[in-house]
Amino acid sequence: MKKSVLIIDNDPIYRTISHKIIEKLDLAETIYVEKNGYTAIQFLTNMLENNSSLPQIILLDIEMPVMNGWEFMDEYCKFENTLLSGIEIYIVSSSISQIDKDKANTYSEIKGFISKPLTIETLKSILA
Structure with missing residues (x-):
């Protein structure tokens, strides 16, 4: 069963490319896009209220x-909200900082830290 994915990133080129790759490879049922953490929190709040x-998957930039x-x-x-417990969050960042990678490990909700650029193989493994 295909999953739905939320891309949270301020880079419009990255958002567009990621969306198109996921769409072209038919990897997700639904693709949502938000440009920063604030709009993403508003989006999730609205979804919960409605x-x-x-x-099921969040691809989250740091910067x-x-x-x-x-x-x-x-x-x-x-x-x-227990509904959020099924969401897998992946940090997708251009950061190579070990501090960021270590910080990602402090959140049980974060399933992985992926360095940009996001590859087709990585997308397939996350969304499979």
Whole structure:
């Protein structure tokens, strides 16, 4: 069964390319896109309030304006909703910092840290 995915990234080129690859390879049932952590939190809040189907995968950038990936995670962890427990979050970042990789490991919700650029093989393994 195909999953739905939420891409959270401020880079419009990355968002477009990721969306097109996922769409072209027919890897996801639904693809949502948000440009920063703040709009993503608003999006998830609206979905919860409307009892909408939540994305099963989140591809989260770290470096974003307004609300970065770590701030998103802090807000995300405040949700007290069991519906969110089935969501797999992957950090997708151009950061090569060991500090960022170590920080990702402190969140049980984060399933992996992927370096950009995101490859077709990586997308297939995450969304399979």
